[in-house]
Amino acid sequence: MSEMEDIVAREAGPEGLAALVAAFYRRIRTDDLIGPMYPPDDLEAAEVRLRDFLLFRFLGDATYLENRGHPRLRMRHFPFEIGEAERDRWLQLMDAAMDEIEFPAGARAVVMPFFGMVAESMRNH
Template sequence: MNEIPGETVQEQTFYEQVGGEETFRRLVHRFYEGVAADPLLRPMYPEEDLGPAEERLALFLMQYWGGPRTYSDHRGHPRLRMRHAPFTVDQAAHDAWLRHMRDALDSLGLAPEHESELWRYLTYAAASMVNTAG
């Protein structure tokens, strides 16, 4: 019987399991399509074009889930709360963010266990950005 030595077997990252860069870019693009038309969230993105914000979020999520470290190479430590501090993130913004992210996540058609794991993280991340009561 031929066995593969344990040290040569590599487990796939979540990033690889769900389809890598293409999946995360699709998720983030769909999310920002919703944000572009949202009167509550759109003012939180000072750039005229949402492209830079879309790129930052895609790179962050790819890195977080085991993809390339491009985000940190270009922007340093994520410091998510610090980067969001200038904006009023209340319960209404939290809910709107999650509404658009839920739509984007649903559009991917991921396996239930992957969808569930990603959604748990996204709901945690959204809650951690709230910085204003209301």
């Protein structure tokens, strides 16, 4: 594990990442711009997918890979029209979720730039 990922493990851990994703999906539920893209009847499963992905990426937990295979995030986002506004909204909701749960500052400094890079690379519009 890299030193940066180690900070996420020590400061946030699986509980912190799970709490973050739960707070993010509470916001997705009522979001007017990107909320409608998410499956209304399957939000809990979507929450599990993002949570497991982060547990894989930052903590090396293999559950995501076992259930979903290779992430192929860009391909999996093709069905959704993602431009600058959608990218920015996703990042704003994540930022607000971090404020809400008081996500630890060191972990935030590692995870947020990662989200920024991935969000930009999901843009297909």
